[in-house]
Amino acid sequence: MFSKELERFMESVREDFDNLKSEIHSNNTKLEENLNAKMQAENSRLVEQIESNDRRLSETLTNQFREENEKLRADLSSKLEREITTFQKAMDKLRSDSAIEILSVTNSMEGVCEKLDDRLTGYIEETDKHIDRITEKLKAKTKVLENGLGRHVETTDSDIQSLKQELIQKKQQINMDVSDKIAVCNNQIVAEKQEYHSKFLKVNHEIDKLKERLSVNLTGNKTINNSNDDYPIITLTNGSNQGGKESVVSTNNQESDQRSTNVCRACENVCKCGNTVQGEVNTVKLYGNQMNVNPGLLASCSALNDLTLPIYSDHITQFIGNFLKDLVLYFDRRGVAEKLKFPLAARAVQDPFTKAWLSAEYYKLETYQNFKTQVTQLLWNDQKQSSIRCKIFQDTFDRNGEETLAAHYLRYVNLAANLHPQLSEYDLLGALTAHYPYERQKCMISANLKSNQEALTLLGKL
Numbered sequence: 001m002f003s004k005e006l007e008r009f010m011e012s013v014r015e016d017f018d019n020l021k022s023e024i025h026s027n028n029t030k031l032e033e034n035l036n037a038k039m040q041a042e043n044s045r046l047v048e049q050i051e052s053n054d055r056r057l058s059e060t061l062t063n064q065f066r067e068e069n070e071k072l073r074a075d076l077s078s079k080l081e082r083e084i085t086t087f088q089k090a091m092d093k094l095r096s097d098s099a100i101e102i103l104s105v106t107n108s109m110e111g112v113c114e115k116l117d118d119r120l121t122g123y124i125e126e127t128d129k130h131i132d133r134i135t136e137k138l139k140a141k142t143k144v145l146e147n148g149l150g151r152h153v154e155t156t157d158s159d160i161q162s163l164k165q166e167l168i169q170k171k172q173q174i175n176m177d178v179s180d181k182i183a184v185c186n187n188q189i190v191a192e193k194q195e196y197h198s199k200f201l202k203v204n205h206e207i208d209k210l211k212e213r214l215s216v217n218l219t220g221n222k223t224i225n226n227s228n229d230d231y232p233i234i235t236l237t238n239g240s241n242q243g244g245k246e247s248v249v250s251t252n253n254q255e256s257d258q259r260s261t262n263v264c265r266a267c268e269n270v271c272k273c274g275n276t277v278q279g280e281v282n283t284v285k286l287y288g289n290q291m292n293v294n295p296g297l298l299a300s301c302s303a304l305n306d307l308t309l310p311i312y313s314d315h316i317t318q319f320i321g322n323f324l325k326d327l328v329l330y331f332d333r334r335g336v337a338e339k340l341k342f343p344l345a346a347r348a349v350q351d352p353f354t355k356a357w358l359s360a361e362y363y364k365l366e367t368y369q370n371f372k373t374q375v376t377q378l379l380w381n382d383q384k385q386s387s388i389r390c391k392i393f394q395d396t397f398d399r400n401g402e403e404t405l406a407a408h409y410l411r412y413v414n415l416a417a418n419l420h421p422q423l424s425e426y427d428l429l430g431a432l433t434a435h436y437p438y439e440r441q442k443c444m445i446s447a448n449l450k451s452n453q454e455a456l457t458l459l460g461k462l
Contacts, residue, residue: 006127013120017113024109028102035098039091046087050080174359181363309348318351320379321418324372341368354379380418388415392428397435405459408435413452429455 057076065072310326312318327348331341345368349355357378358371365371392415397408409432416423423431429452433444440462449455 003127003131006124010120010124013116017116020109024105028105031098031102035094039094042087046083050083171356174356178359309344311348311350312354313350315351315354315379319415319418320375323348324376338368342366342371345371385419388419389423392416392423393431393434395435397437397440399437405436405440405462406456409452409456409459425452428452 054076057072310323310330312320312323327341327345330336331344336344342365346358346362349358354375358375361374365374392412395412397403397405403411412432412435413428416428429449432455433441433449436444443462444455444458447454447458449458
């Protein structure tokens with residue numbers, strides 16, 4: 001910046017000096033022309049005056065003094081010579097004075113030019129020295145910055161290595177905790193399976209006793225039908241019944257109700273343990289031909305693998321609020337029970353960062369509402385919202401990117417829709433208008449846009 005100002009100053013000085021030289025030259029030329037013109041005018045005037053005097057004298061002398069013609073001619077010639085000599089002397093003096101004046105002006109101009117050159121030379125030398133000093137200071141500061149950056153890079157690398165090691169240790173610890181918890185769940189399931197097996201055997205034994213009692217007490221044709229339906233059914237056929245009608249008696253007793261309740265609880269526990277534990281539930285088999293477990297109870301658990309859930313795959317590009325809204329719509333449409341909402345939400349999370357957090361906090365959250373509150377605080381906190389506000393007011397549209405004008409505008413409108421407190425539509429319109437190049441800004445301002453819909457329509461046309 002300083003060198004540019006110096007160059008402009010030098011150019012202005014050179015221009016002034018050239019103008020001054022040209023002005024002096026033009027003044028000298030004009031002065032010489034004026035002197036020549038005056039001399040010619042004076043010569044012409046004197047010649048005319050002399051000629052007129054000569055004519056008058058000749059006329060008077062010829063008329064009055066013919067006799068003294070020779071004498072008067074001599075006097076006149078002598079006077080004329082004296083006048084000419086005096087005039088020549090005056091002209092010589094004027095020429096010498098003009099030459100002296102021109103020389104003095106030239107000398108003074110040369111002195112001024114020399115002084116100006118000396119000053120400019122000294123100023124240029126001082127400027128060069130100042131620039132050299134600034135250059136040395138910049139070099140010293142650059143070296144200091146390079147050293148600081150090197151140290152910073154080294155410390156950053158060491159910090160990154162330590163963070164990687166910590167992450168690896170935490171990952172191993174989390175994997176160990178999860179494997180331990182899964183092993184505990186598997187043990188619980190195995191124990192419950194064994195308990196249910198023993199209960200099923202007892203129930204079958206009681207049913208066999210009932211069948212024996214019925215066969216002894218009832219008369220006529222007796223048919224026991226133990227098909228593999230949801231519950232054991234006993235069908236009695238009596239020849240005395242009119243029209244060959246059949247009477248159906250259900251053997252739902254207190255033990256079967258207790259069995260169904262226990263199976264439901266087992267399914268709920270299995271759903272909380274994930275896919276690994278789900279495989280263990282599917283290994284439960286029926287024992288004997290007298291009793292079947294209701295398959296609808298386990299269908300509610302296996303349906304977790306068949307449902308299509310909204311997936312949360314990237315916490316950077318995907319907004320957690322939209323994902324939670326999609327989950328609410330999904331739960332309402334499917335009629336999901338409150339106990340199954342949290343396992344389904346955990347199943348839908350595929351983002352590595354969020355999944356690692358969820359694995360560490362799974363048993364602390366317990367309910368879907370706690371999960372919703374904590375994941376919102378994690379991924380959509382005040383710091384995240386502040387960074388979104390900064391992007392809305394500071395980002396610019398990339399002409400070289402693949403994003404269209406309307407898509408860029410709509411992306412930031414979606415981000416702003418989830419801020420708390422929300423931006424007004426007028427503020428958002430003004431902030432997003434500044435993202436675009438100057439020509440597009442003029443077009444949007446001249447269109448007098450009042451809503452985001454009008455802005456999207458205009459940008460779609462552009």
